Amino acid sequence: MPLLAVQDLTVVFQRKGEEAFTAVDEVSFDVEPGQTVGLVGESGCGKSVTSLAIMGLLPSRGARVSGSVRFEGTELLELSDRQMRDRRGRDLGMVFQDPLSSLNPVVPIGIQVTEVLERHRGMPRKRAMREAEDLLRRVGIPDPRRRLTEYPHQLSGGMRQRALIAIALACRPRLLIADEPTTALDVTIQAQILALLAELVADTGTALIMITHDLGVIAGLCDEVNVLYAGRVVERGPRHQLFAAPRHPYTYGLLSSIPRLDAPRGQRLVPIRGSITDNIPWSTGCAFAPRCPRRVDACVEVTPVLDDHEGRLLRCHNPVPVTEEAAVPS
Amino acid sequence: MVTPTRKKERIDQLARSAAEPADKGADTGVSLAASAWRRLRRNPVFLFGAGIILVFVLGAILSPWLAPYDPAERMLADQVVKARNVIPPAQPGHPLGGDDQGRDFLSRLIVGSQQTLLVGVCATLIGLAGGMVLGTLAGATAGWVDSAVMRTVDVMLSIPGILLAVSIAALFPKPGLYTVIIAVSMVQVPVFARLLRGSMLAQRASDHVLAARALGVKRKSIVFRHMLPNSLGPVIVQSTLVLALAIIDAAALSFLGLGNPDDNTPEWGQMLGNAQGVIDSHPNLAFWPAGCIIVVALGFTLVGESLRDALDPKNRR
Numbered sequence: 001m002p003l004l005a006v007q008d009l010t011v012v013f014q015r016k017g018e019e020a021f022t023a024v025d026e027v028s029f030d031v032e033p034g035q036t037v038g039l040v041g042e043s044g045c046g047k048s049v050t051s052l053a054i055m056g057l058l059p060s061r062g063a064r065v066s067g068s069v070r071f072e073g074t075e076l077l078e079l080s081d082r083q084m085r086d087r088r089g090r091d092l093g094m095v096f097q098d099p100l101s102s103l104n105p106v107v108p109i110g111i112q113v114t115e116v117l118e119r120h121r122g123m124p125r126k127r128a129m130r131e132a133e134d135l136l137r138r139v140g141i142p143d144p145r146r147r148l149t150e151y152p153h154q155l156s157g158g159m160r161q162r163a164l165i166a167i168a169l170a171c172r173p174r175l176l177i178a179d180e181p182t183t184a185l186d187v188t189i190q191a192q193i194l195a196l197l198a199e200l201v202a203d204t205g206t207a208l209i210m211i212t213h214d215l216g217v218i219a220g221l222c223d224e225v226n227v228l229y230a231g232r233v234v235e236r237g238p239r240h241q242l243f244a245a246p247r248h249p250y251t252y253g254l255l256s257s258i259p260r261l262d263a264p265r266g267q268r269l270v271p272i273r274g275s276i277t278d279n280i281p282w283s284t285g286c287a288f289a290p291r292c293p294r295r296v297d298a299c300v301e302v303t304p305v306l307d308d309h310e311g312r313l314l315r316c317h318n319p320v321p322v323t324e325e326a327a328v329p330s
Numbered sequence: 331m332v333t334p335t336r337k338k339e340r341i342d343q344l345a346r347s348a349a350e351p352a353d354k355g356a357d358t359g360v361s362l363a364a365s366a367w368r369r370l371r372r373n374p375v376f377l378f379g380a381g382i383i384l385v386f387v388l389g390a391i392l393s394p395w396l397a398p399y400d401p402a403e404r405m406l407a408d409q410v411v412k413a414r415n416v417i418p419p420a421q422p423g424h425p426l427g428g429d430d431q432g433r434d435f436l437s438r439l440i441v442g443s444q445q446t447l448l449v450g451v452c453a454t455l456i457g458l459a460g461g462m463v464l465g466t467l468a469g470a471t472a473g474w475v476d477s478a479v480m481r482t483v484d485v486m487l488s489i490p491g492i493l494l495a496v497s498i499a500a501l502f503p504k505p506g507l508y509t510v511i512i513a514v515s516m517v518q519v520p521v522f523a524r525l526l527r528g529s530m531l532a533q534r535a536s537d538h539v540l541a542a543r544a545l546g547v548k549r550k551s552i553v554f555r556h557m558l559p560n561s562l563g564p565v566i567v568q569s570t571l572v573l574a575l576a577i578i579d580a581a582a583l584s585f586l587g588l589g590n591p592d593d594n595t596p597e598w599g600q601m602l603g604n605a606q607g608v609i610d611s612h613p614n615l616a617f618w619p620a621g622c623i624i625v626v627a628l629g630f631t632l633v634g635e636s637l638r639d640a641l642d643p644k645n646r647r
Binding site for chain 1: 542543546559
């Protein structure tokens, strides 16, 4: 049994008197214990909404969540607020994008770490403080005792993100959702944070859902990759296969728009034309069709389904052939 | 004791040893309040405003010793001629002369600061307390409780402040110091409530509250540890500004005859009210209490403004 089974998860935002907007459209994926699964896509494709829906953090008014999210066999979408609150932080942890704004500016780091320990593990303050010191040391924060008494604005960006990871992992959740954890950091710190995440995940056996727009992050970390476009999974496969031979034109486009060290000198990057707002509803065809270089007539007439193409799940009428040269060497 | 085997640890160790000497002067555990204070200490506007407040507060506390005469004693009564509007002028021993009943004006002005400041501070504190209760209730619950509280507050806000204060003061059978305090504070309750609710709502949508919710933190802690402390900045600033307003409102109520009827304990607003009959011939009787009110209000406003700057998160380093 998978640790987390997401089945046909759909999130519809609806405000009174306005047209409903489907942000996440029948997304399904499984996460096995200890596995790292990536959700990739550009801004607005539904990555963050998926994670918030799994955590039960979407507002109750205005957002309709349907489908099924099973965590160790328990249907999370049917839990009461109170039951869900008990699970968040204990079974499911989350790391957010901007480490500065995700920490409470008026509360010292130590209190913010011990808060979870007191809440979920019933630790008395003193023991929780010792545990917090260990946690900060484990995520590589130097001089953790001093940092416990400091406020978020006194820490550097990388250190803040380390502190957030420490908080998220404090109760040893079995699943950690990292929503663009490196986007707000500069490149050298990004690498450190990713290495830290990979190491902690390996050490503790925590499963990880990595949400990012950055394929470089995925390449180094994920076992399986889901590519999202306009709320639907368009391609899924094991990391190496996906990077070696992207089949969906969108994935292919994403990979060819990244600079490569082994590319011939002077070669231009190939951008994906248009923006994610240039799409057509999935009900009438393929949402990516207006931007797709491999568009055929069927793309605007028949909705593509997520099908098995030689071990790869694809939602495409005219996929990139396997024989074409690999975009990125694995 | 730990051998740095992994690269990450080695890098951090290096960073630590490199950072150590430079870090000596760094302030550890400096709270928001402390860093705001550091900025305030060097702000001339704040120092000026705080100086004014200090002078007046000290004056109020020490007034029994500072005032040269008993403010209730009609020592210059023989110089007053009611019918011809003669009021004792400035003279040796009485630098500001006397009032229309022959009482030493300087003494009344000094002792009057007590009542005026007391009303201002008490009214602000009560208004703040009431506003915080309502604002927290509305900001924390959302839904129908929020709507009910906020509509009530809106109704109160729609009535001009001084009119509301007058109506509340008129509800009491006997005017006095406490009716003034209550009337003035009731006017401020909706202001604080609305302000606090607004910043609580902003906090509710903030990333760190979402992060706290993602950790399963209980609602009580979310409200009192994560939302409320972060919402207090504007409320603190507002309360210093309200102090100035409360003093002015209290003076206005006294001026309108809804203040303390006991003429023997002076109060600036009441002195101003007494002066209105003779303002043509003796403008100095209105000038001094009005001037004091303006200067004190200015002091609190300056402190409020500089506090606002100091607590502004955009200035935070």
